[in-house]
Amino acid sequence: MIVIIDDDYDFAEILKKELEKYYIEKEIKILTNFDTVFLANNSIKTLFLDIELGSENGIDLAVEYYRYNQRGNAPDIIFVSSHENYVHYSFVAMPLYFIRKEKLVTDLKECMNIINYKNRRKNAKIEVNDDTIKVSQIIFVESKSNYVYYTLDNDRKIKQRAKISAIEKTLKEYDFIRCHVSYVINVAYITAINKDYVILNDNVKISVSPARYRDVLEAYKQYRWRKS
Incomplete structure (x- = not known):
């Protein structure tokens, strides 16, 4: 399963439509909050996580999430944000990639290249x-x-x-x-x-x-x- 977590549901829908071009047969789920129960009880391959989730910070949530989950078993996290200045701060959570909302199509294409390379290497x-x-x-x-x-x-x-x-x-x-x-x-x-x-x-x-x-x-x- 591919999961999008973004409190801006309209953008999440746009991202989902773009992802459907790459993930033809995978389920793509949208969440508007960081639902730890859902994440713990579902097999998730990749998580597209907005950095600004209302009063919560996606980077801090990702760090905490990895703290309680073995990184090898946790999904890859890809941060999504309209604030490019977060990119270096996000390194603390070691995301797979950082997508700028205003550059969604081009950044997502590069992101998928990296995901495909990682899968080839892994297999x-x-x-x-x-x-x-x-x-x-x-x-x-x-x-x-x-x-x-x-x-x-x-x-x-x-x-x-x-x-x-x-x-x-x-x-x-x-x-x-x-x-x-x-x-x-x-x-x-x-x-x-x-x-x-x-x-x-x-x-x-x-x-x-x-x-x-x-x-x-x-x-x-x-x-x-x-x-x-």
Whole structure:
């Protein structure tokens, strides 16, 4: 289900009609207030949230909502506002996108491009030996001698006879970056960056070559920008 939350019902109807061009078979529901009971009891994929909801602030509501819901299970939030100056303030809630009401058609088109990219990335799979694994499960790939070792998000490791350069080429389009002669990492799992290393989920520390530091930092910035 796609949900629009906006106390301006007339605009919500306009947004719904635009969304129907992209979501042909999905239900689109309009709410005029942030109904936590409804949100908790329905499977919602994407939430288009107005920032100004009467006396309430959509950004604060989104932050509170994520606080009580695991972000992996919560819907993507896309802020909608007639006030462009909110865009940087909204980053605290890490929305997927920010749509300006006066630029609805053009902003929504770009937003849907990002959603489609995210879905392709989430569902992308590769063959490793006789295994089919989701790209999104790969945290990093390490090279040793003539083999590479995939570390997955379920603590599983897979060994494959391959060159790290070939793995880098395969995974590059899915936000992976070569940070060291021996490592290719999934930018989505980065929690901190240092000139000598990156920290991934569960405090895993991976070395960064001095010559690759700027590329890693730029890849991370680009990824975070798309997320926010």
